[in-house]
Amino acid sequence: MTTNISPLAPPPLRVLVVDDSALYRKIVRTILESSPGVQVVGTASNGRTAMELIREEKPDLVTLDLEMPQLDGLGVLRALRDESMCPGVIMLSAHTGEGANATMQALRLGAFDFVLKPAVGTLEQNTARLQSQLIPKVLQFASSRPTVGRAVGQTPTPAASTVRPPTPESPPSRRHLADHPLAAIGIGVSTGGPVALSHLVPSLPGDLPAPVFIVQHMPPVFTKSLADDLDRHSAITVMEAEDGMVPAPGCVYLAKGGFQMKVENCGDGVQVRVTSDPPEKSCRPSVDYLFRSLAHVYGGRALGLIMTGMGDDGALGSQLMKRAGARIVAQEASTCVVYGMPRVIVEKQLADSVLPLDQLAGAIVHACAERVNS
Numbered sequence: 001m002t003t004n005i006s007p008l009a010p011p012p013l014r015v016l017v018v019d020d021s022a023l024y025r026k027i028v029r030t031i032l033e034s035s036p037g038v039q040v041v042g043t044a045s046n047g048r049t050a051m052e053l054i055r056e057e058k059p060d061l062v063t064l065d066l067e068m069p070q071l072d073g074l075g076v077l078r079a080l081r082d083e084s085m086c087p088g089v090i091m092l093s094a095h096t097g098e099g100a101n102a103t104m105q106a107l108r109l110g111a112f113d114f115v116l117k118p119a120v121g122t123l124e125q126n127t128a129r130l131q132s133q134l135i136p137k138v139l140q141f142a143s144s145r146p147t148v149g150r151a152v153g154q155t156p157t158p159a160a161s162t163v164r165p166p167t168p169e170s171p172p173s174r175r176h177l178a179d180h181p182l183a184a185i186g187i188g189v190s191t192g193g194p195v196a197l198s199h200l201v202p203s204l205p206g207d208l209p210a211p212v213f214i215v216q217h218m219p220p221v222f223t224k225s226l227a228d229d230l231d232r233h234s235a236i237t238v239m240e241a242e243d244g245m246v247p248a249p250g251c252v253y254l255a256k257g258g259f260q261m262k263v264e265n266c267g268d269g270v271q272v273r274v275t276s277d278p279p280e281k282s283c284r285p286s287v288d289y290l291f292r293s294l295a296h297v298y299g300g301r302a303l304g305l306i307m308t309g310m311g312d313d314g315a316l317g318s319q320l321m322k323r324a325g326a327r328i329v330a331q332e333a334s335t336c337v338v339y340g341m342p343r344v345i346v347e348k349q350l351a352d353s354v355l356p357l358d359q360l361a362g363a364i365v366h367a368c369a370e371r372v373n374s
Helices: 022-033 047-057 073-082 097-108 123-143 193-203 222-232 287-301 315-323 341-347 357-373
Strands: 013-018 038-044 061-065 088-093 113-116 184-189 212-216 237-240 251-254 260-266 269-275 302-306 327-331 353-355
Touching: 013 022, 013 047, 013 123, 022 038, 022 061, 022 123, 038 047, 047 061, 047 073, 061 073, 061 123, 073 088, 073 097, 088 097, 088 123, 097 113, 097 193, 097 222, 113 123, 184 193, 184 287, 184 315, 193 212, 193 222, 193 357, 212 260, 212 287, 222 237, 222 251, 260 287, 287 302, 287 315, 302 315, 302 341, 302 357, 315 327, 315 341, 327 341, 327 357, 353 357
Parallel strands: 013 038, 013 061, 061 088, 088 113, 184 212, 184 302, 212 251, 237 251, 302 327, 327 353
Antiparallel strands: 260 269
């Protein structure tokens, strides 16, 4: 019997599994082989073997453990960068602070994303948890392959900026805004965010005249490592947000993984509130949750920025900010690892500006100066 295969069907995603644990190699392989359109081309128990197989098999994607003998995960990423090889890499990370710090380094070295190794529960429960994390990341990578087809360690190439014409929900005129200095910047970002933020945040001046609030989709522990890493490389002060903080100019507040972050009027001032409110669109922290509060507290004196990431978190919040008179900026497609969240903003005609990664910091600084001095 002859099987007819559609000539339009995309080729399978070829994946190499790398882990020093035989059990995890088996689990990850089984999970991947259960997903249509995925072909496991091999497994490796250490980094040196992995590099040999990558040269031979040229996989599209590698699932990579951090801690391995002979050559660890970070060593593999450095070798891929040095040899200009370009498979995508999804890290398998531990829940610990040490694992989080290493994961931040891996993302800086070009890893596409990471998933957490389940720490407690039965084998069946842990396999189900890992599958629920890993398969969406693999599908994200597969859908974004035209965008991320570049050597590990390379950032997207900036493209020309696009300024969209005013829409019926455009903010008030510049003359009106001149009386209302920019009071807050909100940023929403997901997949590809740590690397994008490592370009954006260090480019902001330490004397930025407004606080910055960031929601990066990440689990607990990892947001603290990201905040510390950004703070070490930035003139502006970066911290993981704590409940009750008073927002200050020249400070960046990163939402804590596993919690929601909002701003709230309190007496004569504003406070950061970190809550256990339910996830929104399966996200906690949620961009919509933050942006909704920015619209309520700051109105037209806020700026919203939507960066690389999958899904549409931030779309509803951006719409509310826009209605309140705020300006919305979206990251340009070719500089996103995953053009999902910004794409929704552009398609809904909520973006006043669509800018490449290397112009976003300048846009923030310009918006602060424009609203204060114009």
